[in-house]
Amino acid sequence: MSKIKPQPGIMDIALYKSGEAKIAGKSEVLKLSANENPYGPSDLAKEAFARTSASLHRYPATDHAGLRAAIAETYGVDGDKIICGVGSDEVLQFITQSFAGPGDEAIYTEHGFSMYPILAMAAGVKPICVAETDRRVDVDAVLAAITAKTRIVFITNPGNPTGTVLSKVELTRLAKGIPESALLVLDGAYVEFDEGFDGGISLVEAHTNVVMTRTFSKAYGLGGLRIGWGYAPREIIDVLNRVRQPFNLSPTQLETAEAAVMDQEWLRKCVDSNTKNREWLVNALRDIDVEVDNSRSNFVLARFSSEDEAANCDAALREDGIIVRRVGGYGFPNGLRITVGDESACRRVVHSIGQFKGDR
Numbered sequence: 414m415s416k417i418k419p420q421p422g423i424m425d426i427a428l429y430k431s432g433e434a435k436i437a438g439k440s441e442v443l444k445l446s447a448n449e450n451p452y453g454p455s456d457l458a459k460e461a462f463a464r465t466s467a468s469l470h471r472y473p474a475t476d477h478a479g480l481r482a483a484i485a486e487t488y489g490v491d492g493d494k495i496i497c498g499v500g501s502d503e504v505l506q507f508i509t510q511s512f513a514g515p516g517d518e519a520i521y522t523e524h525g526f527s528m529y530p531i532l533a534m535a536a537g538v539k540p541i542c543v544a545e546t547d548r549r550v551d552v553d554a555v556l557a558a559i560t561a562k563t564r565i566v567f568i569t570n571p572g573n574p575t576g577t578v579l580s581k582v583e584l585t586r587l588a589k590g591i592p593e594s595a596l597l598v599l600d601g602a603y604v605e606f607d608e609g610f611d612g613g614i615s616l617v618e619a620h621t622n623v624v625m626t627r628t629f630s631k632a633y634g635l636g637g638l639r640i641g642w643g644y645a646p647r648e649i650i651d652v653l654n655r656v657r658q659p660f661n662l663s664p665t666q667l668e669t670a671e672a673a674v675m676d677q678e679w680l681r682k683c684v685d686s687n688t689k690n691r692e693w694l695v696n697a698l699r700d701i702d703v704e705v706d707n708s709r710s711n712f713v714l715a716r717f718s719s720e721d722e723a724a725n726c727d728a729a730l731r732e733d734g735i736i737v738r739r740v741g742g743y744g745f746p747n748g749l750r751i752t753v754g755d756e757s758a759c760r761r762v763v764h765s766i767g768q769f770k771g772d773r
């Protein structure tokens with residue numbers, strides 16, 4: 414037996430399960446399992462990506478100044494309060510690693526992102542799961558779960574896989590209710606789809622302990638590039654930069670993301686299509702007796718009458734070459750999360766579910 418032992422808690426971490434991308438025996442699949450943008454990134458981003466091939470022998474800038482300035486200009490924020498990472502996942506990791514450790518607690522909610530307990534446990538932090546009410550974050554329950562050991566509260570807004578949101582009033586109440594010794598992390602992976610919501614920028618400005626994370630993986634169509642960012646008070650950014658590797662992002666990532674954020678026209682088109690297709694999808698699913706909440710995101714959570722029905726529907730979809738996401742791990746054994754694809758994808762998935770329902 415080897416005497417090499419991992420740190421306590423590491424082997425208790427359940428491996429992250431991502432949305433599947435393949436079906437055995439099918440060459441053409443429609444992937445609606447990972448909330449990707451069906452139209453891909455802006456052409457300007459693709460051109461920037463290609464251009465960087467000329468300078469791959471060069472190390473990247475360590476300060477990310479160009480990308481931070483582009484984000485600051487686009488969102489009207491202070492570039493000195495931005496940190497960029499390998500996906501927002503890496504920013505979430507910096508936050509957890511920097512502000513919590515053994516003996517501390519990190520709160521997340523029942524249907525929250527499965528990365529939160531993983532990141533907490535990797536840092537020796539105890540993850541505390543708080544129940545949601547009717548598939549929405551329950552602010553009172555979150556506040557009631559806070560103890561002297563709480564260092565971080567993770568909230569996904571809009572939620573994944575629920576697609577539901579907290580109102581501005583509720584978010585403000587949450588931010589005010591969290592003690593100043595704990596961080597409120599607002600994970601804004603889907604903010605672009607929730608029109609009118611600033612993702613928490615104003616809350617970051619108003620508090621010393623609020624952090625917002627954002628990503629290029631969803632609305633910007635760059636999930637494969639791995640880039641995200643965080644917005645927080647300068648003192649917090651200063652801490653996070655100390656655990657960040659200096660060369661965490663390649664020139665390709667930095668320049669592609671910079672071009673992407675500068676092309677708000679493309680983002681607008683993608684968001685508008687998503688809104689239109691999402692509303693169509695929600696209504697079409699309800700028409701065939703599938704329960705679904707209104708979503709403020711780029712996916713919908715379809716709820717079936719039992720775990721068996723969800724599993725059988727998933728199997729029927731796979732038979733038709735369509736991959737959606739089973740979400741038992743997120744507390745919805747009866748659910749299937751379906752990414753809003755383009756118009757034909759939405760029609761295809763509804764047609765397939767409709768046939769499954771009709772066949773029984």
Ligand SMILES: *Cc1c(COP(=O)(O)O)cnc(C)c1O
Pocket residue numbers: 499500501502503526569573600602627628629630631636639640641
């Ligand atoms: C997709 C997603 C992210 C983004 O992850 P990246 O590392 O930026 O690709 C973060 N949080 C939630 C809830 C997500 O669904």
